[in-house]
Amino acid sequence: MALRLFWEFLKIGSFTFGGGYAMISMVKRALVERHHWMNDNEFVECITLAQSLPGVFAVNMALYTGYKISGRLGGAFAMLGAALPSLVIIVVIAAFFNRVNENPTVRDVFRGIRPCVIGLILVPGLSMLRKSKLTLRTFWIPIATCVAICLLGVSPVYLIIAAIVAGLVVARVAIGRTRKNTRKQ
Amino acid sequence: MIYLQLFWVFFKIGLFGFGGGYSMISLIRTDVVDAYGWMSAGEYADLLAISQMTPGPISINTATFVGYSQAGLAGAIVATASLCLPSVMIMALVIRVLFKHRTSPYVLEPMRIMVPVVAGLIIAAAVLMCDADSLGSVLSFAILAVTIVANMFFKVNPILLIIASGLVGYISGIV
Incomplete structure (x- = not known):
């Protein structure tokens, strides 16, 4: 099998x-x-x-x-x-x-391909942006991510860890709140 | 020790690579281009073009290519195996716990926040590729614009777009 x-x-x-x-x-x-x-x-x-x-x-x-x-x-x-x-x-x-690699014809071909590759990476990024249904409270997340990586040189690994930690904190707060509400009732 | 470096780079990517191949492209870039300087931004773009044109997952193609370019066949095998290893470990060790709690906020909330972060990662990867080497002429801007419109709004196949752009590059070289 x-x-x-x-x-x-x-x-x-x-x-x-x-x-x-x-x-x-x-x-x-x-x-x-x-x-x-x-x-x-x-x-x-x-x-x-x-x-x-x-x-x-x-x-x-x-x-x-x-x-x-x-x-x-x-x-x-x-x-x-x-x-x-x-x-x-x-x-x-x-x-x-x-x-x-060093062949001039091959270099010409790849000079044409490079901008195309940039576009092909940008498009799934944009469609994921649409999928994440940004609100006023969350729209800064992708912008901050971009700035951190491109301008501050932060490793994406740390940003992913930050996302996990933030998610855990949000979950903890949400659970605490529902507990309080059920106790009130 | 190049094998240890390859192992560490791709193990990390296998462990933190949420959200599919394109987010991994961003993670791989950070180490391969910026941290270790194994290749230039332009060479990395060439490699991605080849990864997209060949069958199989883009991240595995990229890992194999980087490994081969640094340390031959053994390097390719080390890079690819290191990329797959975290998946195997997660499946062996934590999958039961995660699956049992899959509706818990502690699992759902991190995943929800991950989506906009991954979107930012992917866009950053594209932005970082826009140097004079890859985007230095009017023609290259035109290719970029056509690619975005064709792929986003008309769903033109990426492989077709890569071949067409290569052809444009070839013709512009002759003229």
Whole structure:
């Protein structure tokens, strides 16, 4: 079973362009619709979990679905299958790229590509901004994050830790408040 | 010791990389370009273009590329394995506790606050790439503007946009 999971994720990892989120439908088709290894609800549960935890989304997705289907070994083999194609393909390309890197034609091509890459990173940032449904109380968060990173040189790691701590404090305050209210009643 | 540095950089990213590949691009950049100086901002942009054009998760592609460029095949394997390791540890150690309390405010609130922070991280990554090397001409501004409009409003495939921009760069080199 673990080997079959490895094979399914190897195929998906080799042919899915556009990162982890593009993989969701492929994984669903393979695990839920074709092989019936898990049902719809179990799949959604795995995806939600994979999305909310840190780390590579595709790796998390492989780990959780693999684990659900056939335990630790299943999770481990599914993850290997998801990561291996990237490793092989990129090593081959990197070896080649290092050799042609200085070529003037290649430089011209990448001079055109660089601004495009900036745009392709900006767009998901903006759409996430829309998704975060900013209010008057929270609109400063992305701005402060940007300023801290770009102007003050703060490491994003500290900002993520700050977000976790802030969330815990907000939760603590909210819980304290509901307790007080229930006591009043 | 380059292997230890690669391990540390990508382990951190695997542990704190919330919100998918694009937020990780920002984290990876901080270490690879600013802290360790393994590559210039422009080289990092080239690498991202290649990561986006090839199959597989963008963060794994980027980690493999950085690892390979610093320490060959062994470096690529160390970087990628270090990136995946925290996911395995979280699954093995804390997943049951988290899952049991998944509706608790202590789990939900940090995740809610994480979204605008991650948005800021991603936008910062894009802003930091705007140096003279990548965005130094009228043509490059035009490419940036077209990319944003095409991708955001018309959902044009990123790979197609990268190929088209490369073509524009190639033609501008001949002319």
